[in-house]
Amino acid sequence: MDFADLSRPFVIAHRGGALQVPEHTMEGYRVAVGQGLPVIEQDVSTLADGGLGVMHDGTVDRMTTSSGNVADHTSVSWKQLDIDASATLGGGWPDGLRPPLFDEVLTEFGNRVLLCAEAKSSDAMGPMIDALDRRGVSPASVLLQSFALADCRLARSRGWDVIWLGSTDVDRATVEGIRWIGPMADRVTATVCARAHAVGVEVACHTVNRRHQRDALVADGVDALFSDDPVYVAGDAGLRTSDLFARQVWLPGMLPDTGRGRFHPEDSSWGCDASDAVGSTLMGFLAPPDPAAFTLDLDLRVDETRAEPAGCGGSVLLSTDDHPYRPPGTSPGAHGYLVLLRGDGNVQVHRVTDGVATVLASSTGGTTLPKGTYVPLRITVTGSGLSVRAGTVGGTVTVADVSHRPVPVVHLGSVRAGVRFRNVEVA
Structure with a gap:
């Protein structure tokens, strides 16, 4: 050629x-x-x-x-x-x-x-x-x-x-x-x-x-x-396997919003350190088969928090495109939904509009996350809203909001916490 x-x-x-x-x-x-x-x-x-x-x-x-x-x-x-x-x-x-x-x-x-x-x-x-x-x-x-x-x-x-x-x-x-x-x-x-x-x-x-x-x-x-x-x-980066981090190499579209995080070979995970005040990384390879209605499953653990657990945790941003997300208030062009599994075991769902996050719903009565223990997190997007279930620690939060559809792009990160992710899969 x-x-x-x-x-x-x-x-x-x-x-x-x-x-x-x-x-x-x-x-x-x-x-x-x-x-x-x-x-x-x-x-x-x-x-x-x-x-x-x-x-x-x-x-x-x-x-x-x-x-x-x-x-x-x-x-x-x-x-x-x-x-x-x-x-x-x-x-x-x-x-x-x-x-x-x-x-x-x-x-x-x-x-x-x-x-x-x-x-x-x-x-x-x-x-x-x-x-x-x-x-x-x-x-x-x-x-x-x-x-x-x-x-x-x-x-x-x-x-x-x-x-x-x-x-x-x-x-x-x-x-x-x-x-x-x-x-x-x-x-x-x-x-x-x-x-x-x-x-x-x-x-x-x-x-x-x-x-x-x-x-x-x-x-x-x-x-x-x-x-x-x-x-x-x-445009050829879509992957939907559950061992995304097993090879411990950067995948197509795994781009830093604030940082790239690091791999942990001992349990085939990837995550952010607590020293990152706010961390966010684009997972561009993680393409939902139907970006208007899908389920995202992952295991998330919190290793360390830099402040009270209620203000720290692991984050998932579902967004309309791959604009970087650098909260708070510095992410023009970013639209979608931010899910935070906090260190106190509760779940928060935010609507993000032009980079500004507004709380839509929060669970109560969660159990403080044991450090170093993975919690299964399931996020389900439908045509009428989205729901989040955090294993047995945080219950289920359901939000009726369709401000942003479709949401084909996934970002993973942390808020003032050391976190790890593994077994990430969309269906």
Whole structure:
């Protein structure tokens, strides 16, 4: 497949899909390709011996167990670095992964997968093109990238398509023979896209990790979207199994509203620590089969509370789309229902409108939750309302409210409490 063959808009796996896999690793690229993603991105810098290393940052500090500048490494020392995968992505990925050389990427993926490679250092574009030529990679299967106009000119002079990153200057791009511009998502407008398309220039925006952002950008007319969570943004993330956290890896659409929480391998759970004053994480993979009428079952435990139990607990937000939810009062665009299982065993149901939560109903007479013990929670959504049952500790709360339908999106989190979730399933 060539870039010309892709239906527009298409999704580019930014850094290989950095919210799901160890970014810019061969192992991460293999997962992305195995998921059916057609385009993987690389950030390429020149090393001290003229080799080309693949890493986003100018230093190795964030992604490896070492420190120092990328440019100070040789090709040999580059392959001795350890990617600190478990620190960035949970315990499901082993440590000891190595950052790749660009030649390794071309050997395994060249002419097999579409590549979108950025010249990250100022002297990288020429050597990148040399490497592509040397490996016999088809120009039709590669989009180069750079923020520097000089790099874009070099790429075009040697017959390679290139994305001029950060630019909305359609007129200049046309003069230079550049067929792609790559503005940040917040600079995209329908007018920019229309002007670009009128002169044969395409628009690839970065970085898009939420579907509500994607939908607005597609409506504006973008041709490609860079995403750290490409499977979710492409729309293929639905899962309904009961062991969602058993692999202890980040799933498609598992995105931070306030934090990503962490995995607990001892009981195949995921949760938030009490040190998070308010925690909320999107579970974008958890798609109800009928978002207007469904049942959500999960096991929830409260390990620690930071205040009186009546004001703390585990939370479930059912929302109309995937706007982040960052209570209190800072979540414009978020609409739905917030269910709180409090530390005192009682259940509260809130209606959330434009990010503001209003209590609709509360149970009374609940039993204080024993720390470290899971409580089965069942939330049932119907055409006339919703009900919540918290095992034997909090009774059942029923609310007659249809302000927000459908509610296809699930967020899990905590309010001033350390909580864990497992056995999450919708039906």
